[in-house]
Amino acid sequence: MQSRTLVQPAQLVVRFGLGTAFLSAVADRFGLWGPAGTPGVAWGDFLHFTMYTRDITWFMPALLTPLLAWMATIGETLFGVLLLLGYRTRETALGAGGLLLTFALSMTVSSPGLHGVFTYSVLSAAGAALLLATVPDPAWSFDALVRKSDPAA
Template identity: 50%
Template sequence: MNSPSPRHNRLTRLALWFVRLALAASFLSAVADRFGLWGAVGTGEVAWGSFPPFVDYTRLLLWFLPEPLVLPFAWTATILEILLAIGLVIGFQLRYIAFASSLLLLTFALAMTFGTGPEGPLSFSVWTASAAALLLATHPQLQQN
């Protein structure tokens, strides 16, 4: 079997960086939305515009949780998204960070599917992002720092 050409290796490294940055940007954009950095609800594509509507959405998705756990889960998701985004950008323990990103996104996709139906996670590409993070975590050319 032929080894990949230098051009192929460069494209692969570029693709791996692209996936890392795209996932990190998606996590940070969602966090920015819930803290109003993209504007108020109704402005452009803003989904929440502040943290209380995000907590309400968390409640909708995690309908099976007791009420006192909703706010801690909303904060946990937010903190994980920030930490995972940072890890993806800086490359610290990248395989673990990518795998954790895939699991978090899979959790989001399942919660969205069972909480509101399949259209949301499909339209927002949550399943695709989870698969991309898993591919990143398992890619043989991934450089572990």
């Protein structure tokens, strides 16, 4: 039996952790953490992120690479903001989990072994997102405010 005293703070930590991780990755690809080559910076600009996107989607037509890079960026921005707000948490968490599993699969087929998937905790994040989708009553969220103000909910 789950303890409600642990589920509510845990879902908040998962929402905050995933939301900030998504937004941090987006900030990196726009140079907000520093330029390419700076220690701790993965991309530093959108060009380097697009080249990385090409590396992990080599099996797709190259013409689609910019579209895929932008789709990932828009998805990560949207999921990051919605997770932080706790808006449509179940649907957002399912989408985030799907996006993370897609990243994990692309990383796996594009490089030898699962090293990158494990090093960047992509499966852990995907699992956390999917578990978050099972929380029936996310507290400290926009969803909770709407539910509280709607007597029919």
